[in-house]
Amino acid sequence: MTHAIADSRVPALLDFLSSSPTPWHATASMAQRLEQAGYRRLSETSSWQLAPGERAYVTRNDSSLIAFQLPKGDTSLSSLRMIGAHTDSPCLRLKPNPAQASQGWLTLGVETYGGVLLSTWFDRDLGLAGRVQVRHVDGRRETLLLTVMRPFACVPSLAIHLDRDVNSGRAINAQTQMSAVVMQLGEEAGTPAEAFNTLLIELIEEQHGVRVADVVDFELGLHDLQPAAQSGLKGELITSARLDNLLSCFVGLEALLEADGGQGALFVTTDHEEVGSASACGAQGPFLADVLKRINHYVGLDSEEGYQCLVQRSLMISCDNAHAVHPNFADKHDAGHGPKLNAGPVIKVNANQRYATNSTTAGLFREMCREQDVPVQTFVSRADMGCGSTIGPITASEVGVPTLDVGLPQWGMHSIRETSGSADVAMLIKVLIAFCNREQLD
Known part of the structure; x- marks a missing residue:
């Protein structure tokens, strides 16, 4: 070989x-x-x-x-x-107020950035990354990079049994069909917006070791967690x-x-x-x-x-x-x-x-x-x-x-x-x- x-x-x-x-x-x-x-x-x-x-x-x-x-x-x-x-x-970027509740789940509304090939985003382990502007407890504002490199969300596809014509070609609606599912909501979670804000604060603390007072604003997007690889039987390819x-x-x-x-x-x-x-x-x-x-x-x-x-x-x-x-x-x-x-x-x-x-x-x-x-x-x-x-x-x-x-x-x-x-x-x-x-x- x-x-x-x-x-x-x-x-x-x-x-x-x-x-x-x-x-x-x-x-x-x-x-x-x-x-x-x-x-x-x-x-x-x-x-x-x-x-x-x-x-x-x-x-x-x-x-x-x-x-x-x-x-x-x-x-x-x-x-x-x-x-x-x-x-x-091209990617899926979170909207400014992305948090939604759907069937007991916290989902995040997205908008497409660039010419996204939408079908490839279904059923992938997705992380979260971008930059956030935070307010510290002393009132100071700071911009931080946020990098969530573990499965954070997914965009689940619909079973073929419920959409028999999917393989015959079907348009994907980015507004209604591409929301990312994040977590199951319990009674203690509060509103979807409160649940998401709490989650962001926890993720920032996890990465940066500091508990911020608030997330003032953010530019965040979803990303595929599968690492880049040299692939092909003889290593001919780079996939990423x-x-x-x-x-x-x-x-x-x-x-x-x-x-x-x-x-x-x-x-x-x-x-x-x-x-x-x-x-x-x-x-x-x-x-x-x-x-x-x-x-x-x-x-x-x-x-x-x-x-x-x-x-x-x-x-x-x-x-x-x-x-x-x-x-x-x-x-x-x-x-x-x-x-x-x-x-x-x-x-x-x-x-x-x-x-x-x-x-x-x-x-x-x-x-x-x-x-x-x-x-x-x-x-x-x-x-x-x-x-x-x-x-x-x-x-x-x-x-x-x-x-x-x-x-x-x-x-x-x-x-x-x-x-x-x-x-x-x-x-x-x-x-x-x-x-x-x-x-x-x-």
């Missing part, structure tokens, strides 16, 4: 995926990794003092992050090699929640950390891509441009013209997973553009600018893949099907930087559990390291 595909990075990837149930958790994990590698945390509310060879990062909303390295020694910053991804994934797009976050961060530091490089991960990116910390917001302008200022290019020159000499590689051809649904792909798992990174192309790739940016990426002996694939949607989008076109529109869209192929995009190829991870990292180290971007 052939041995399983081995890659020293896979265990770290699996740990990152499993421990990042929300954008806030993913950002905190990446920040910790950066600090362990010697990156300095900057604050947007303070003045920045940068130096040659500087390695630093900054976050916004605790859910978006930008890390950058300036050239070492006397090398001036003339361009930046940018890698972009997003931290959010949130591969779209934490896989790209991991790949981009690894490339930045393994770069030689000789060139200017920047890694940006933004929130809210799955819902349009229109926020202060999304790709359509000013976060990236704000950081670029501050870098431009502190490296002595403090003019609008200098900023425009820096942007136009740079290149953004937007990394977001691509649709791999499915063994059971091969007809959903254009016959000449069906990326396969473990066959290399994918250049994503769309004539209507749903992806930002053009022949110039794609040509450079193909050249880098050739130089690194990495195979490269191309994805184009069928002409009779719609096409998704990424942060690529948004970043190109907002900042003006030349951009292309690439990604690793995957199955089951937006499912509660997605699948990618384990061999593809190292291939894209290898190309992105070469990109970060590349002297010329033309």
Whole structure:
């Protein structure tokens, strides 16, 4: 029997995926990794003092992050090699007043975040995660991460005996059929709202060791508790929640950390891509441009013209997973553009600018893949099907930087559990390291 595909990075990837149930958790994990590698945390509310060879990062909303390295020694910053991804994934988010009583059970009302593949959420062990703002007994308010990594809730399906046509196709109503069942209510529980508030206070105490006076507000969602895994008979697959797009976050961060530091490089991960990116910390917001302008200022290019020159000499590689051809649904792909798992990174192309790739940016990426002996694939949607989008076109529109869209192929995009190829991870990292180290971007 052939041995399983081995890659020293896979265990770290699996740990990152499993421990990042929300954008806030993913950002905190990446920040910790950066600090362990010697990156300095900057604050947007303070003045920045940068130096040659500087390695630093900054976050916004605790859910978006930008890390950058300036050239070492006397090398001036003339361009930046940018890698972009997003931290959010489709999921079920709790409503502000989620607690309900139904047939003697405490259930939680949810709203869908992004394009959730709803059927995959039934009958799973679900945890609870996000951030909460609490009031301590002394009146002080604080924001805390909440991470419930044990079975907290489930969304039970309806028996086929009560819905004989379910396998013939049935629409799922997110308002009435996706509430999460949490616990059986007793007489001592009080109202559903009181029961849920008490439960949150207990969960916070369990994790943080402090009994808070009240939960002022929260942003919480449900998440699958099955850990990420390397699967397949020969270890060919990575299966996990949130591969779209934490896989790209991991790949981009690894490339930045393994770069030689000789060139200017920047890694940006933004929130809210799955819902349009229109926020202060999304790709359509000013976060990236704000950081670029501050870098431009502190490296002595403090003019609008200098900023425009820096942007136009740079290149953004937007990394977001691509649709791999499915063994059971091969007809959903254009016959000449069906990326396969473990066959290399994918250049994503769309004539209507749903992806930002053009022949110039794609040509450079193909050249880098050739130089690194990495195979490269191309994805184009069928002409009779719609096409998704990424942060690529948004970043190109907002900042003006030349951009292309690439990604690793995957199955089951937006499912509660997605699948990618384990061999593809190292291939894209290898190309992105070469990109970060590349002297010329033309």
